[in-house]
Amino acid sequence: RKEVEQDPGPFNVPEGATVAFNCTYSNSASQSFFWYRQDCRKEPKLLMSVYSSGNEDGRFTAQLNRASQYISLLIRDSKLSDSATYLCVVNGERTTDSWGKFQFGAGTQVVVTP
């Protein structure tokens, strides 16, 4: 079983609609959580960090559920430019001298259609 799992999609979303998807992680000691966006043949770019209380950035809302060990991303009022692959990133338990292991999910593809 992979440490970070995502539904690969694709999620086909009409422009203006809302889409949400989850990412599950297996290491209960994980401390940091992120969503990255990756466009085709480009590098991953930070979309948002995921705080324990949940956070919102414009049309994007991220939530963390430690009890069930998943994070979610919700995109409201989808734009054509939101079409991308969304990578879930979890940073595992950190020792005093180490960052811990960053684990990337395989990504969820979102396709926003006109």
Add this chain to the structure above:
Amino acid sequence: DARVTQTPRHKVTEMGQEVTMRCQPILGHNTVFWYRQTMMQGLELLAYFRNRAPLDDSGMPKDRFSAEMPDATLATLKIQPSEPRDSAVYFCASGLGRRTAQTHTDTQYFGPGTRLTVL
């Protein structure tokens, strides 16, 4: 606008040849990561450094891969000898390497990648 830079952007080589990829992290960042991305495996962490010291290279095939940071502005990843299965996009990322209760400064910033094809 500070960015991670990587060279070369594209590399085509023949099996058995040495390949060297270079990365310039964002100035002031103390942690550098090397990743490999393929369609089949997704994004895999190969190695990472903090303050130029290797912290973890367990994701890297030791017999043919090596990673170094000769100085704070340069990280290198070498493959010798290269094999067709090494064909992938290799990303370098850098970060600040600390986190507080208020901030997530362990955010990573990725370079544009080196697209390697080994024939």
